[in-house]
Amino acid sequence: MDNNQLTPALEDYLEAIFQISKMHKVARSMEIADMMKVKRSSVTIALRSLAEKGLINYQVRSFVTLTDEGMKIARCVNKRHNVLHDLFTKVLGLPQTTASAAACNMEHGMTSEVCRKMTALLSVLKKDTSSAHKLISDIEASAQKINCQNTCGFSNDTDTFGSDDTEVLTLNELQSGESGQIVKIIGVSSLKLRLQEMGFIRGQKVLVVKAAPLDDPIEVEIRSSHVSLRRGEAGMVLVKKL
Structure with a gap:
C-alpha cells in the first residue's frame, strides 16, 4: 500500500504501534491510547481501519502487531519524524519540545525524496x-x-x-x-x-x-x-x- 493513501492520523497510529512494539514486542489498545492521548474508543476505530487495510493484526481484546506492510510504512513515518527532529534540534537549534511538535506536523507531507536529501544533509554536517x-x-x-x-x-x-x-x-x-x-x-x-x-x-x-x-x-x-x-x-x- 502507498502510505499516501493513509490519513495523517492513521500514520500516527502506525508510528505509535511501532514505537510501543520496539519496547514490548506487541502493543495494547490502552498503551496506544496513553501514548497518543486519545480515548480508547478512538483507538478502536483506528485499529479496525488499519486492520481492514492489512497493516496490522488486530482482534478486540487482543494484542496489536504490525503486518510486514504495516511495519514498512511505520518505519518510514518514524524515519521521517527522526530526520525532521534532528534537523530542527541539531541544525536549527530548536528546543526538543518545539522540534517534536513540528516534526509530528510535518512528517506526513514529507516525500521520500525530501527525506533522502535531508538525511544526506545531516550526514554531511556530521562529518564536517x-x-x-x-x-x-x-x-x-x-x-x-x-x-x-x-x-x-x-x-x-x-x-x-x-x-x-x-x-x-x-x-x-x-x-x-x-x-x-x-x-x-x-x-x-x-x-x-x-x-x-x-x-x-x-x-x-x-x-x-x-x-x-x-x-x-x-x-x-x-x-x-x-x-x-x-x-x-x-x-x-x-x-x-x-
Whole structure:
C-alpha cells in the first residue's frame, strides 16, 4: 500500500504501534491510547481501519502487531519524524519540545525524496563539524534578524527577545573596543555549557578587547574577567551591538 493513501492520523497510529512494539514486542489498545492521548474508543476505530487495510493484526481484546506492510510504512513515518527532529534540534537549534511538535506536523507531507536529501544533509554536517558550526551560526544570526510580525503579519512565537529592530550579530563580527549584549548561545550542548560556565549568558554585556585577524583567538571582557575564545566559539555567541 502507498502510505499516501493513509490519513495523517492513521500514520500516527502506525508510528505509535511501532514505537510501543520496539519496547514490548506487541502493543495494547490502552498503551496506544496513553501514548497518543486519545480515548480508547478512538483507538478502536483506528485499529479496525488499519486492520481492514492489512497493516496490522488486530482482534478486540487482543494484542496489536504490525503486518510486514504495516511495519514498512511505520518505519518510514518514524524515519521521517527522526530526520525532521534532528534537523530542527541539531541544525536549527530548536528546543526538543518545539522540534517534536513540528516534526509530528510535518512528517506526513514529507516525500521520500525530501527525506533522502535531508538525511544526506545531516550526514554531511556530521562529518564536517567546522562547516556545521558555521552553518548553524549563520542560520541563527539570520533568524534573529527576521521579524515574522513584520514580514507576514503573524507570529505565534512567545519569545519576543530580539524581535526589535536592533541588528543581531555574532561575537565574531564585533571589532576591538566594541561591546554587545548576549542574545543567545547556539551550537552543541557541550559548547553551550562551557560558554555558560564562563559567564556567557543571555542578557550579559561583553566587550571585545582584542580581535586578532583571521583564525586567531579573540580576547573579550565579561563580568570583569578577560577570556580568550576561538573564532568558532565566538561564532556561537549572538549579540546585539551596544
